[in-house]
Amino acid sequence: MTTADSAQPAGRPAEAERRGAPEWHRLRSLLFGRERDSLEALRAIVGDHNSLARSVASVLPEAAAIRVGQDDGLARVLVPVIEDSLHRSVRENPRPLVDALYPLMGPAIRRSIAETLAEMLQSFNDAVEQSLSFRALRWRVDAWRTGRSYADVVLLKTLVYRVEQGFLIHRDTGLLLGHCVADQVVAQDPDMVSGMLTAIRDFIGDSFQVSSPEGVDTIRLGDLSVLVRVGPQAILAAVVRGNAPSTLSLQLSEALESIHLSHAAALAGFDGNMQRFADLDASLRPCLRSQSRAPESGTPWRAYLIIGVLAALIGGTAVVRHRAQADWNTVIAELRQEPGLTVIEADTSGDRHIEGLRDPLARDPLSVVGAETIRRLGITWHWKPYLSMEPALTRLRAQQLLAPPAGVRLQTDGDVLRATGVASGAWLVESRRRATFVPGVRAYDDSGVRLDTGAIDTAAVYFEVGADTLSPARRARLDSLLPTLVEFASAARELQRGYLLDIVGRADTPGTTETNLRLSKSRAEAVRSYLVVHGLPATLLRARGVGAVEAAANAHEYTDPDRRVDFHLATTAAEPAHGDGA
Amino acid sequence: MMQIKLCMVGAFAVGKSSLVRRYVQSAFSEKYHTTVGVKIDKKDVTIDGATTRMMLWDLAGEDAFCRLQTTYLRGSSGYILVADGTRAHTLDAALELHGRIELELGPLPFVLVINKEDLAAEWTIPDERIAALEGRGIRVLRSSAKNGDGVEAIFAHFARLPAEACAE
Numbered sequence: 001m002t003t004a005d006s007a008q009p010a011g012r013p014a015e016a017e018r019r020g021a022p023e024w025h026r027l028r029s030l031l032f033g034r035e036r037d038s039l040e041a042l043r044a045i046v047g048d049h050n051s052l053a054r055s056v057a058s059v060l061p062e063a064a065a066i067r068v069g070q071d072d073g074l075a076r077v078l079v080p081v082i083e084d085s086l087h088r089s090v091r092e093n094p095r096p097l098v099d100a101l102y103p104l105m106g107p108a109i110r111r112s113i114a115e116t117l118a119e120m121l122q123s124f125n126d127a128v129e130q131s132l133s134f135r136a137l138r139w140r141v142d143a144w145r146t147g148r149s150y151a152d153v154v155l156l157k158t159l160v161y162r163v164e165q166g167f168l169i170h171r172d173t174g175l176l177l178g179h180c181v182a183d184q185v186v187a188q189d190p191d192m193v194s195g196m197l198t199a200i201r202d203f204i205g206d207s208f209q210v211s212s213p214e215g216v217d218t219i220r221l222g223d224l225s226v227l228v229r230v231g232p233q234a235i236l237a238a239v240v241r242g243n244a245p246s247t248l249s250l251q252l253s254e255a256l257e258s259i260h261l262s263h264a265a266a267l268a269g270f271d272g273n274m275q276r277f278a279d280l281d282a283s284l285r286p287c288l289r290s291q292s293r294a295p296e297s298g299t300p301w302r303a304y305l306i307i308g309v310l311a312a313l314i315g316g317t318a319v320v321r322h323r324a325q326a327d328w329n330t331v332i333a334e335l336r337q338e339p340g341l342t343v344i345e346a347d348t349s350g351d352r353h354i355e356g357l358r359d360p361l362a363r364d365p366l367s368v369v370g371a372e373t374i375r376r377l378g379i380t381w382h383w384k385p386y387l388s389m390e391p392a393l394t395r396l397r398a399q400q401l402l403a404p405p406a407g408v409r410l411q412t413d414g415d416v417l418r419a420t421g422v423a424s425g426a427w428l429v430e431s432r433r434r435a436t437f438v439p440g441v442r443a444y445d446d447s448g449v450r451l452d453t454g455a456i457d458t459a460a461v462y463f464e465v466g467a468d469t470l471s472p473a474r475r476a477r478l479d480s481l482l483p484t485l486v487e488f489a490s491a492a493r494e495l496q497r498g499y500l501l502d503i504v505g506r507a508d509t510p511g512t513t514e515t516n517l518r519l520s521k522s523r524a525e526a527v528r529s530y531l532v533v534h535g536l537p538a539t540l541l542r543a544r545g546v547g548a549v550e551a552a553a554n555a556h557e558y559t560d561p562d563r564r565v566d567f568h569l570a571t572t573a574a575e576p577a578h579g580d581g582a
Numbered sequence: 583m584m585q586i587k588l589c590m591v592g593a594f595a596v597g598k599s600s601l602v603r604r605y606v607q608s609a610f611s612e613k614y615h616t617t618v619g620v621k622i623d624k625k626d627v628t629i630d631g632a633t634t635r636m637m638l639w640d641l642a643g644e645d646a647f648c649r650l651q652t653t654y655l656r657g658s659s660g661y662i663l664v665a666d667g668t669r670a671h672t673l674d675a676a677l678e679l680h681g682r683i684e685l686e687l688g689p690l691p692f693v694l695v696i697n698k699e700d701l702a703a704e705w706t707i708p709d710e711r712i713a714a715l716e717g718r719g720i721r722v723l724r725s726s727a728k729n730g731d732g733v734e735a736i737f738a739h740f741a742r743l744p745a746e747a748c749a750e
Contacts, residue, residue, distance in 0.1 A: 173587040173657030175637060192609040195587075195622035195637050202653045203618045272584045272659065274635075 124303050161242030162290035167194050168259060168280060169235040170270055174198030177234060178280030182288045197237055201228065231256045233267035238287055245291070252287060259283050327377055328352060331369045338368045339392040341383075351378060358383035361396045387439055391415075394440035401438050402431045408449060417441045420448035425491020432495075451491070451499070453569045455484050460566040461527055465508070467563075468522040470530055478530055485567075489536050498572035501536075503528050505545040508562030513547055521545025527565045542570070585635045588740055589655050591683070592664030593675035594643035597697040600727035601664065602638060605734070615642040620654050627741035634741040650679060652686045660691035660740055667696045667705040667724070693721045693739055700726040 029036070045051045067074045089097055143153040155162075164185040168178040176194035181187045201216045219226040227244060229236045229252045236256040240248070260267060262283065266276035332346050335354070340362025345355040358365065365381065366374065373379075387393075391412040398410050398417050408421035417435055428446060435444035459481050461474050470478070485501070492499035505524030507516035524543035532538045548562065590598045599612060599621070606623040614621040619642040626635050639658070644650045655661065663680055665673040676694065683690070694715065696707065716722050721739070725732030 170657070173585075173637075173659075174639075175585045175587055175657075189607065189609045189624060191585075191624050191635065191637060192607070192622050195639065196610060196614075196618075199618055199620045199622060199639070199654060202651070202656075203620075206651055206653050272586045272634075274583045274585055 121300050121303055124300070158292045159242050160291040161240055161244045161248070163238045163240050163244075163248070163288045165190070165239040166284045166287040167197065167235075167237040167239075168256075168277075168284060169194045169198060169237060170267075171230065171233055171235050173270075173272075175272070177274070177277045178284050180281060180284040180288060182290070194237075197226065197228075198235075227252060229253050229256045231260050233270070234259065236287070248289065251289065255283060255287050324377060327373060328379075331373060331377065331379065334369050335365060338363060338365070339390045340388045340396075341365055341368070342386070342388070351380060354379065354381035356381060356383050357386040357388075359388035359393050360385055361393055361400070362388065389440045391440075394438065398435065398438045398441060402434050404431070407452070412441075415440060415442040416445055417443070418445045418448060422450045422452045424452050424454070425488060425495065429491055429494045451495070451497075451569065453488070455481075456488060456501075456567045456569070459484070460564045463523055463563040463565070465510075465563065466519065468519055468526055470526050475530065478527065478534075482531075482534055485531065485536060489540050492540055493537065499540070500542050500570045500572055501540055502568040502570045503531075503541060503543045503565060504568060505543065505565045506562060507545075507548050509548045511548075517545055517547035519545070520547050523563075523565050583633050583635060585637065586659035586740065586743060587637045587639060587657050589639045589641055589658045589661040590664060591641050591650060591655075591661055591676070591679050592643060593666070593669075593672040596643065596664045596666040596669075596672050596676075597727045598640055598643060598662075598664045601695070601697060601725060601733060601736075602640060603727075604730065605737070606638060615640070619651055625737055627737050629738060629741050634743075636737060636740060644675065644679065650682070652683060655683055655687055655690075658687075658690060659743055660693075662736060662740075663692055663694045665694065665696050665707075667698045667707050668701050670706040673707055673711075691740070691743055693723055693736060695723050695725050695732075695736055697725055697727055699724045699731055700728045 045055055064074060086097070139153045139157060140150055142148075142157075143150040146153070162182060164182050165187055166178075166180045167176060167190060169175070170177055174195045174197075176191045179190040179194070181190075187193075200219070204216050217228050217230070219228070223242055225240050225244065227238045227240055227249060229249065234256065236252050236259070238244075238248070238252055259280065263277065263280070266273075328346075328348065332343060332354075335341050335343050335356065340359035342357040343354055344357065345353075347353045347355075356365075365383065391414070394415070394417070395410055395412045398412070402410065402419075404410055404419065404421075405423055405427055408419050408423050408427070411418045411420070417438065419431065423431075428449060428451065431446060432444060435441055461470075461477050463474070488499075488501065492501075503524045505520035505522070505527070507520040507523075509516075511519070521544065524545050528538075528541050528543040531541060590602065592598050599615070602623055602625070606625040608621075608623045610621050610623075612621065621640045623638040623640060624635065625638055626633055628634075639654055641650060641654055661683065663676040665676040673696070680692065680694075683692075696712070698705075712722050723732055723736055723739070725736065727733070
């Protein structure tokens with residue numbers, strides 16, 4: 001029955017409309033016209049995507065702000081979105097994020113590195129200071145005397161203060177909300193200490209009519225004190241060993257304020273539920289401050305000094321070693337370069353020692369490298385004698401063996417020994433014999449040595465006008481020349497250079513040319529015959545007359561330039577321009 | 583975990599300290615009673631998987647020379663009134679304390695513990711009086727610090743307090 005009733009009103013207007021009754025239409029617009037318009041407007045906004053976006057956009061920040069104030073739902077929804085966006089951004093193009101973070105990361109990394117280095121240097125300095133100083137020794141004695149560990153003594157002596165424990169206590173109940181304790185500090189059950197601390201504060205407040213509404217703020221016993229900061233709902237108590245600076249109170253107050261701020265609701269409606277304070281540690285831990293007596297001021301000069309001295313020592317040693325090594329290398333190179341010295345072994349494993357070979361003709365190694373260097377480097381050596389085939393040594397050996405006269409120079413060209421200059425026939429002959437015995441010399445070349453004719457060149461036999469026979473005086477003159485000539489002849493024969501002795505007869509200008517030529521020639525023949533008779537080989541002697549011509553360039557050397565016979569060295573190769581030979 | 587503060591009050595030598603000595607963690611010596619007037623102990627009780635930590639403020643017994651410092655009761659979730667069954671006047675003292683506490687701190691959950699049940703034969707408190715107290719809505723527990731009877735029940739009673747508070 002009721003269902004039929006309620007269905008009817010809906011059915012009736014529909015029917016009227018179907019009949020197309022304009023009255024009904026008008027009535028409806030009269031009754032609901034304004035509402036219908038606004039409904040249409042709303043539908044347009046909701047129905048159209050752009051309009052809806054625009055209207056939501058206009059309230060989005062406010063809506064977010066309201067929701068953030070209510071709970072963390074928005075954050076929970078956004079966290080995965082933001083994480084995903086970041087991941088995607090990094091994956092697709094890390095550049096924008098890197099650029100954005102760069103100004104933060106650079107200084108942070110630099111600071112971190114600088115701090116790490118400073119810490120290292122500081123701790124090194126502390127270690128040096130505490131292990132080297134007289135003070136450290138005294139502390140060790142203290143530790144031994146009192147039976148404490150050395151670390152304990154150092155801590156006690158070097159600490160200005162240290163916050164050993166921090167308690168956050170609910171003000172009314174004395175219940176412990178949070179507790180933190182420094183490393184290596186042995187603490188009583190913090191819950192009971194918290195209660196007792198509250199009880200003692202109450203006790204003192206009740207017993208001595210403390211004027212401050214916040215009650216006792218410091219309890220002190222010896223070097224231990226308990227600093228108490230009181231907030232509206234909670235109390236922060238710090239157990240401090242040593243002399244706490246005034247700044248510590250301020251820091252504790254700030255910590256307490258920040259805890260009141262972050263846990264305002266949990267503190268105000270405290271019902272004993274500890275879960276709401278589970279995250280307190282992060283807020284309390286910064287209260288565990290400490291300060292060492294060793295001031296951070298200034299540079300750690302001990303560390304610098306020691307590092308400096310060590311560096312100087314190491315550097316100095318390295319320089320000295322390097323120089324010694326370089327000098328040693330130079331010595332070896334010089335010895336290797338010196339002819340007649342051969343370095344077989346240069347040993348630096350222990351002392352510097354050289355094993356080598358030395359040609360007796362080589363320079364003294366001491367004069368090669370210098371006695372001072374040997375002494376400075378502490379070099380010892382041992383040389384065994386040997387014959388060096390080096391050209392320089394071969395030349396020296398030849399020099400010694402051939403004993404060349406002043407006018408002769410010896411040179412080596414590979415294994416060929418060459419002599420140049422002027423030498424007597426005797427030396428030439430002897431040198432040929434000896435050269436073959438010089439070790440290292442395969443061939444001897446003396447073609448560059450001119451025979452020294454000595455007295456022969458200036459010797460002469462003089463004749464009177466028209467004479468061509470040998471008077472006793474002239475014979476005596478020839479006799480005095482004989483040894484020189486014999487010597488020459490023997491050398492010429494030995495040397496096999498095709499030497500000849502030219503015996504040149506001359507006449508003075510008076511007389512006919514023919515007469516003069518004949519006269520000069522018979523004078524030369526007379527001398528030759530005499531020499532042959534006296535043992536000189538005829539093949540070596542060549543007599544010729546030149547008449548009055550050929551007043552030799554050296555005519556002034558002769559007492560009577562014109563009527564005479566003189567001697568000249570010649571070779572079979574070079575035929576005389578004039579004359580008829582022997 | 584829930585934490586509550588509980589106080590134990592009563593006349594001198596009714597056995598408050600003895601009552602808890604064997605059942606709690608203690609860090610401080612008895613001399614605190616005579617110096618500071620209070621000694622704090624700790625008792626963790628787990629009921630239905632929920633642990634409640636009770637910080638027990640064992641207040642020094644009141645006598646002619648030493649009055650109870652009600653300051654110590656501030657912030658308590660409840661208190662335990664202790665009387666000695668063999669000395670009826672300790673019950674009067676306990677009730678008198680109760681009145682004073684209620685006056686200063688307002689109504690708080692509490693139980694009345696009549697100790698020395700092991701000496702029940704020597705009790706000077708008649709059962710009718712106890713029944714009358716229970717009739718006034720006071721929770722009366724009997725205990726013996728000597729043999730431990732009824733002690734756990736005292737703590738269990740308070741351990742349920744936070745849960746009851748939540749239920750309300």
